[in-house]
Amino acid sequence: MAKFSKDLHLYRRLWQQTRGYRLPLASIFFLDLLSAPLLLLTPIPLKIAVDNVLGGAPLPSIFSFVLPGFVTGSVFWLLLLAAAMQVLLSLLTQFKEMSSYVLQTSTGEKLTLDFRARLFERLQRLSLAFHDMRGTSDSIYRVQYDAPSIQHITIYGALPLVTAAVTVATTIYVTARIDWQLALVALAVSPFLFLFSRSYKNKMRPRYKVARELESDALHVVQETLTSLRVVKAFGREPDEHQRFVRYSTQGVKVKTGLAKAEGIFGLRINLTTALGTATVLFVGILNVRAGVLSLGQLLMILSYIANLYSPLKTISKTVGTLQSSFAGLERAVEVLDHVTEVAERSDARPLSRARGEVEFRRVSFAYDETNLVLKDLSFHIPAGTRLGIAGHTGSGKTTIASLVTRFYDPTNGQILLDGIDLRDYRLADLRNQFAIVLQEPVLFSTTIAENIAYGRAGATDEEIIVAAQAASAHDFIVKLPDGYQTLVGERGMRLSGGERQRISLARAFLKDAPILILDEPTSSVDLKTEASIMESMQKLMLNRTTFMIAHRLSTLEGCELRLELPAARVLFQESVAVPVAESSLDRYALASGGGH
Numbered sequence: 001m002a003k004f005s006k007d008l009h010l011y012r013r014l015w016q017q018t019r020g021y022r023l024p025l026a027s028i029f030f031l032d033l034l035s036a037p038l039l040l041l042t043p044i045p046l047k048i049a050v051d052n053v054l055g056g057a058p059l060p061s062i063f064s065f066v067l068p069g070f071v072t073g074s075v076f077w078l079l080l081l082a083a084a085m086q087v088l089l090s091l092l093t094q095f096k097e098m099s100s101y102v103l104q105t106s107t108g109e110k111l112t113l114d115f116r117a118r119l120f121e122r123l124q125r126l127s128l129a130f131h132d133m134r135g136t137s138d139s140i141y142r143v144q145y146d147a148p149s150i151q152h153i154t155i156y157g158a159l160p161l162v163t164a165a166v167t168v169a170t171t172i173y174v175t176a177r178i179d180w181q182l183a184l185v186a187l188a189v190s191p192f193l194f195l196f197s198r199s200y201k202n203k204m205r206p207r208y209k210v211a212r213e214l215e216s217d218a219l220h221v222v223q224e225t226l227t228s229l230r231v232v233k234a235f236g237r238e239p240d241e242h243q244r245f246v247r248y249s250t251q252g253v254k255v256k257t258g259l260a261k262a263e264g265i266f267g268l269r270i271n272l273t274t275a276l277g278t279a280t281v282l283f284v285g286i287l288n289v290r291a292g293v294l295s296l297g298q299l300l301m302i303l304s305y306i307a308n309l310y311s312p313l314k315t316i317s318k319t320v321g322t323l324q325s326s327f328a329g330l331e332r333a334v335e336v337l338d339h340v341t342e343v344a345e346r347s348d349a350r351p352l353s354r355a356r357g358e359v360e361f362r363r364v365s366f367a368y369d370e371t372n373l374v375l376k377d378l379s380f381h382i383p384a385g386t387r388l389g390i391a392g393h394t395g396s397g398k399t400t401i402a403s404l405v406t407r408f409y410d411p412t413n414g415q416i417l418l419d420g421i422d423l424r425d426y427r428l429a430d431l432r433n434q435f436a437i438v439l440q441e442p443v444l445f446s447t448t449i450a451e452n453i454a455y456g457r458a459g460a461t462d463e464e465i466i467v468a469a470q471a472a473s474a475h476d477f478i479v480k481l482p483d484g485y486q487t488l489v490g491e492r493g494m495r496l497s498g499g500e501r502q503r504i505s506l507a508r509a510f511l512k513d514a515p516i517l518i519l520d521e522p523t524s525s526v527d528l529k530t531e532a533s534i535m536e537s538m539q540k541l542m543l544n545r546t547t548f549m550i551a552h553r554l555s556t557l558e559g560c561e562l563r564l565e566l567p568a569a570r571v572l573f574q575e576s577v578a579v580p581v582a583e584s585s586l587d588r589y590a591l592a593s594g595g596g597h
Helices: 002-017 022-033 033-041 044-054 061-066 075-125 128-134 136-144 150-179 180-187 188-229 228-234 238-290 297-338 398-405 428-432 449-454 460-470 473-480 498-512 526-542 583-595
Strands: 361-369 372-382 385-392 411-420 435-438 516-520 546-550 562-566 570-573
Touching: 002 075, 002 150, 002 297, 022 075, 022 150, 033 075, 033 150, 044 075, 044 385, 075 150, 075 297, 128 136, 128 460, 136 188, 136 297, 150 180, 180 297, 188 228, 188 238, 188 297, 228 238, 238 297, 238 562, 361 398, 361 460, 372 411, 372 562, 385 398, 385 516, 398 411, 398 516, 398 546, 411 498, 411 526, 435 498, 449 460, 449 498, 460 473, 460 498, 498 526
Parallel strands: 385 546, 385 562, 435 516, 516 546
Antiparallel strands: 361 372, 361 411, 562 570
8 A cells, every 4th residue: 555655656746747748748649649540551551462462352342432443443553552552651650750759859858857957956955964864976866867767757658658558459449340259369468468567567666776776876986986086096095996886886787687687587478478379369360261251361460460469568568667667766856856854944934134143042952863962952142243263172063053053954952043033934045145154175166266256146246256356365366377267276176275265265255245154164274374364364254243263273263252162062251352343344355455446
């Protein structure tokens, strides 16, 4: 019952996803339906040649009614008619197949693209807890390799199944009109084909899902190794990573080999069953011809129809079997769409234009899993515009606080308030727009410097980008590069030094001009000289902002009015220096430098 419910859910999801593609799918179905009459007409030229040309039998009355007398009364013209019908039917069949192929490809690719885009959008909205648990490579695999399952099921699965069923029904009807005994003999194999397909379906889908998971594991090794290639090379672990990849891939090969054997056995059963059916029809048909019940031409027609009957029956049986791989992929993709995110936006969430920046933690506890409690009953209050320095040993929860205040995670217990309102009451996009984040390892995208800075605010002008770079002390080194602001930074910004990447990250934060700033150990990976330069830029950035400054080195926290020590969770007050008030980060830079750009 549970399996039936799961299948029903997949079918419902499939139907929802095809909304907007119903008309092209109906066109494909109509073209496929033309296969039935074309198949029924195919043996007619052979029957005319055998019974009417060679045997001298009169044409059926329908031909005599349609064709002129000089054609029906001449052997030569009848033979020419049979040849012309053969060529015409072949042309119609090829035209139908060409039209169907083009339409199938166009509709299938668009359907897959739409499904991929929907999966990608959903993956971006899921919480970090989901990605921490599943891993990046698994998400990539679901978007790239599981998403096309929707095309395989709809275009190359469901529609051919329905078309084959219609072809079977019409073929049985025509065959029964000629000789109902042979039609019953031909149908006798159908129950066996159904039983074989049902057994194959129940066994294979779980095994196909295992195969896809092993492929995802192998992709994970590749992705992890190539993104950490400097470390791999530094420790000389290339052979170990190669062996790790081969180990997962070998397991996948074993599973796929087992699947291939099962498919081969399934195909053997199907073909043997249909061969027995054909042999029985031939045996009984010859006896009927000898008894005068059938003509030779009629027997040839029936044998052709039986071949056409068994072809869609085999299509139905094999399609039901091979679709299990696609259903396994669809099931994995739908798991993403159905996943209930741990960080959800309430239906009545309130908008937020610009926060004052007052933050309060009320008895906040948090655990990444049930056994690993990172924060326990943490309470503190930060007035708007205050700088809070967070210190503590590795694993004490410093970065966790930053993740909680931005709602990357929700607390296990307790409340986090912004301007006196629970974070969970705000719209997520509005809430996260209140934060500018500078991380220990700057995150740059493989595009230009200008686009990386502009990532802080969509639609920023070139002048605003330059002012933000000047505020972050990045303008001087940028203009010295061959392509200036149009310089490509490479994957993860690896064409730039660590200090240069961090300055671009700071420029992005200046440009965003958010009321709350999170600095997560932004100088821990640079030398002291670079740190001093970056700290000077950060002092300008922190003016009149609520700031969370996370650092290992206590000297980095000297400019903070408050200090939070973890895990003791003691808030210490430090002597503060008054700072001028300005309207925005770029205005503050202009005041500090004595001018503006």
